[in-house]
Amino acid sequence: MTLAITFDDIAAAAERLRGHAHRTPVLTSRTANERTGAQVYFKAENLQRMGAFKFRGAFNALSQFSPAQRERGVIAFSSGNHAQAIALSARLLGMPSVIVMPQDAPAAKVAATRGYQQGEPSSEVVLFDRYTEDREAIGRRLAAERHMTLIPPFDHPHVMAGQGTAALELIQDVMQAPGGGPLDVLLVCVGGGGLISGCAVAAAHLNRRTEVWGVEPEAGNDTQLSLTRGEIVRIETPRTIADGAQTTSSGELTFPVIQALVRGVVTVSDAQLVESMRFFAERMKIVVEPTGALGAAALFSRAAGLPDLRGKRVGVILSGGNVDVQRYAELLAG
Amino acid sequence: MTLAITFDDIAAAAERLRGHAHRTPVLTSRTANERTGAQVYFKAENLQRMGAFKFRGAFNALSQFSPAQRERGVIAFSSGNHAQAIALSARLLGMPSVIVMPQDAPAAKVAATRGYQQGEPSSEVVLFDRYTEDREAIGRRLAAERHMTLIPPFDHPHVMAGQGTAALELIQDVMQAPGGGPLDVLLVCVGGGGLISGCAVAAAHLNRRTEVWGVEPEAGNDTQLSLTRGEIVRIETPRTIADGAQTTSSGELTFPVIQALVRGVVTVSDAQLVESMRFFAERMKIVVEPTGALGAAALFSRAAGLPDLRGKRVGVILSGGNVDVQRYAELLAG
Numbered sequence: 001m002t003l004a005i006t007f008d009d010i011a012a013a014a015e016r017l018r019g020h021a022h023r024t025p026v027l028t029s030r031t032a033n034e035r036t037g038a039q040v041y042f043k044a045e046n047l048q049r050m051g052a053f054k055f056r057g058a059f060n061a062l063s064q065f066s067p068a069q070r071e072r073g074v075i076a077f078s079s080g081n082h083a084q085a086i087a088l089s090a091r092l093l094g095m096p097s098v099i100v101m102p103q104d105a106p107a108a109k110v111a112a113t114r115g116y117q118q119g120e121p122s123s124e125v126v127l128f129d130r131y132t133e134d135r136e137a138i139g140r141r142l143a144a145e146r147h148m149t150l151i152p153p154f155d156h157p158h159v160m161a162g163q164g165t166a167a168l169e170l171i172q173d174v175m176q177a178p179g180g181g182p183l184d185v186l187l188v189c190v191g192g193g194g195l196i197s198g199c200a201v202a203a204a205h206l207n208r209r210t211e212v213w214g215v216e217p218e219a220g221n222d223t224q225l226s227l228t229r230g231e232i233v234r235i236e237t238p239r240t241i242a243d244g245a246q247t248t249s250s251g252e253l254t255f256p257v258i259q260a261l262v263r264g265v266v267t268v269s270d271a272q273l274v275e276s277m278r279f280f281a282e283r284m285k286i287v288v289e290p291t292g293a294l295g296a297a298a299l300f301s302r303a304a305g306l307p308d309l310r311g312k313r314v315g316v317i318l319s320g321g322n323v324d325v326q327r328y329a330e331l332l333a334g
Numbered sequence: 335m336t337l338a339i340t341f342d343d344i345a346a347a348a349e350r351l352r353g354h355a356h357r358t359p360v361l362t363s364r365t366a367n368e369r370t371g372a373q374v375y376f377k378a379e380n381l382q383r384m385g386a387f388k389f390r391g392a393f394n395a396l397s398q399f400s401p402a403q404r405e406r407g408v409i410a411f412s413s414g415n416h417a418q419a420i421a422l423s424a425r426l427l428g429m430p431s432v433i434v435m436p437q438d439a440p441a442a443k444v445a446a447t448r449g450y451q452q453g454e455p456s457s458e459v460v461l462f463d464r465y466t467e468d469r470e471a472i473g474r475r476l477a478a479e480r481h482m483t484l485i486p487p488f489d490h491p492h493v494m495a496g497q498g499t500a501a502l503e504l505i506q507d508v509m510q511a512p513g514g515g516p517l518d519v520l521l522v523c524v525g526g527g528g529l530i531s532g533c534a535v536a537a538a539h540l541n542r543r544t545e546v547w548g549v550e551p552e553a554g555n556d557t558q559l560s561l562t563r564g565e566i567v568r569i570e571t572p573r574t575i576a577d578g579a580q581t582t583s584s585g586e587l588t589f590p591v592i593q594a595l596v597r598g599v600v601t602v603s604d605a606q607l608v609e610s611m612r613f614f615a616e617r618m619k620i621v622v623e624p625t626g627a628l629g630a631a632a633l634f635s636r637a638a639g640l641p642d643l644r645g646k647r648v649g650v651i652l653s654g655g656n657v658d659v660q661r662y663a664e665l666l667a668g
Binding site: 019025027046047051115178278281282283284285286287288321325326328329330332333 | 353359361365380381385512612615616617618619620621622655659660662663664666667
């Protein structure tokens with residue numbers, strides 16, 4: 001079957017992102033190498049604009065809008081990184097954005113999203129009551145009334161292709177690093193599958209031998225279940241600190257890519273996420289959000305199902321660093 | 335009068351450090367620019383090896399040891415970043431190191447220093463009782479008995495030249511950045527003056543118009559006082575969270591450089607340091623230790639004495655990220 005994106009889509013996304021997204025650094029740590037026996041390369045998407053890889057997909061999608069679409073603008077539902085990514089990308093491209101968020105979303109997130117919209121007068125955050133109102137219905141109504149284009153957080157080819165540029169850059173940089181070469185394994189966190197599907201397409205094209213593994217929180221292993229059953233499994237909203245992976249299923253477009261190109265999905269506990277976040281603060285001096293630590297937690301905990309990584313060249317995508325600072329302090333303090 | 339180092343010393347240090355020190359990234363933040371009205375470039379030395387710029391000076395000094403000196407090794411007194419920098423540099427260069435630390439130094443720091451010494455069998459941490467024993471006497475005795483070379487934390491030309499490479503890289507990178515150019519102002523934290531003296535020599539050579547300003551904690555403004563009086567002023571060990579700036583005076587070699595090339599020294603409060611550390615965690619996703627936040631705190635708080643920075647290109651050296659993770663969590667939580 002034909003997958004939703006090809007490597008050419010990712011290469012084209014990389015061109016669109018040039019000068020707009022950061023080419024985030026690839027960080028290494030002697031301590032991480034010693035602990036794991038592997039040569040580990042961390043792709044620091046927490047240092048991406050707005051603090052997460054989501055900017056890549058959002059900007060790639062919005063920069064392909066027609067003039068008519070640009071004039072009307074974009075709509076997104078999200079209380080997380082996708083919201084901020086869409087708001088920022090829309091402002092950079094000079095178009096209005098409407099972000100639909102639950103009334104009880106953290107005030108800091110609402111404020112950050114409004115901050116990214118600043119200077120775009122027709123942009124707004126629309127709050128809804130998640131107990132009495134249907135978010136999708138609100139979104140559809142607004143989209144219809146205002147003729148705005150809805151961009152979903154993961155299940156869209158332009159979003160998937162944009163996210164794949166993270167792996168493209170990582171693989172290129174590791175190839176050129178002193179002592180570098182092709183990655184043996186690439187560990188990617190999995191929510192709805194936008195990031196891992198893009199990364200898997202990039203890796204498969206650049207080096208067929210690279211094994212791409214997904215990592216989910218234990219409580220939210222819908223993609224792992226889906227791979228086992230061979231069809232998309234839906235679960236209840238999982239209880240985990242990895243808020244970016246609180247998705248209930250992978251997407252109609254992302255899942256076939258995962259099925260075709262991802263070697264498997266492993267899981268980690270919230271405690272393992274916190275331990276990894278502490279490692280990043282203590283040894284690498286970077287703030288990684290819980291979801292962003294999924295890949296590293298699998299590596300450090302030798303998650304069941306992963307191959308032996310000793311002696312291997314392992315890439316890990318640190319997907320983001322957006323965590324409320326009070327919450328972050330609590331998690332570090334334990 | 336002749337200063338202790340010239341630009342050529344810094345250029346030579348940069349050659350020695352190539353492939354050993356990280357060329358740390360220069361980070362920018364739209365929010366920082368908006369808050370200050372300046373174009374701000376942060377040199378992320380918290381991402382340097384062992385977590386601070388100190389690696390530069392230590393490695394530069396040790397790599398100039400004679401074969402006889404290398405065989406005997408290096409000795410340093412420090413409970414902070416200098417200890418770890420010497421321990422790591424010595425191991426990389428295959429020589430023994432003895433680090434003299436107070437008995438009541440945080441266990442994590444002793445362990446980290448020992449960790450950096452691993453694989454160098456004659457290396458050790460020597461603990462002393464700071465209430466009954468004289469650290470300098472211990473150091474001198476050990477140096478004499480074992481014929482080891484003592485490397486002080488700042489008042490040494492090779493150390494100063496090594497530290498200057500941080501500014502060299504920053505100035506080069508800002509010159510080449512899109513929208514970049516020569517720095518108008520460079521903000522550097524001041525403890526004993528090793529970093530700022532090296533940076534001032536680099537800046538003076540590369541662009542005479544760059545104003546270099548030092549930043550000290552309010553409680554430990556010895557260098558500010560020294561500049562006013564025109565001679566080195568000694569103070570009691572200051573009470574501040576900026577442990578890297580708890581020096582009691584600048585050095586015999588560093589102070590003349592500061593007098594000749596630094597425009598002035600301003601001060602910030604501990605509360606302003608914490609606020610800046612929070613900014614780095616929240617907006618830039620990096621861990622900066624209290625001392626490392628001095629320059630940024632002066633920028634954000636518009637410290638009295640600084641010129642108007644609006645519309646200026648401002649470099650800020652984030653000197654390090656080594657802060658105990660529990661302590662860090664407490665500071666963030668406030």
